[in-house]
Amino acid sequence: MTKLLENIHRAVNIGLVNEMKVVADRMGIDIFEVVDAAATKPFGFTPYYPGPGLGGHCIPIDPFYLTWKAREYGLHTRFIELSGEVNQAMPEYVVSKTMDGLNDQGKALKGSRVLVLGIAYKKNVDDMRESPSVAIMELLEAKGAQVAYSDPHVLHFPKMREHHFELSSEPLTAENLASFDAVVLATDHDRFDYELILEHAPILVDTRGKYRAANKTVIKA
Known part of the structure; x- marks a missing residue:
């Protein structure tokens, strides 16, 4: 108790x-x-x-x-x-904010490439149990988005009882970030290069408050 x-x-x-x-x-x-x-x-x-x-x-x-x-x-x-x-309900809220950001750019979520940053359930670990990031990925995919992820602690999406993605962690380079339509910061690992992400993500959805002081427009989710 x-x-x-x-x-x-x-x-x-x-x-x-x-x-x-x-x-x-x-x-x-x-x-x-x-x-x-x-x-x-x-x-x-x-x-x-x-x-x-x-x-x-x-x-x-x-x-x-x-x-x-x-x-x-x-x-x-x-x-x-x-x-x-x-x-x-929070993963749905994050996906809704991502859709709003894409709509503001004249894009639909369906067919867009979306990169989820961090799929462990909390920062600086590799534990995937009940991670809301996975729920976000599944919701994005269900709505027609092409989903990818980047996580320095989870290099390959593991076999899970209820969730499955044939994906490996994407490298965070300027060119790769710019190739996505939207980037969703779901887990705020210390090893992420936050300045690089801010500079090169076309649309940045921040669920963790990492970019509160950013000059560039960031979608707060």
């Missing part, structure tokens, strides 16, 4: 900040600036930052063990289920 409470605490707060991100984006407000400002309060606030969804083995899965068990006792865990709905 202690582990479940800790996992649920993070799942609920990540769901909250992901929902706030969508609201703030519609209002033209930088959610990362909002979180940083709120974190200046000396007590009572723990900063959680939004992203493209939840990954890993614990937070996307473990809270629902309690949901299942609670039903045996006639209880409905509304916070857990609501946060799950919000977090599971």
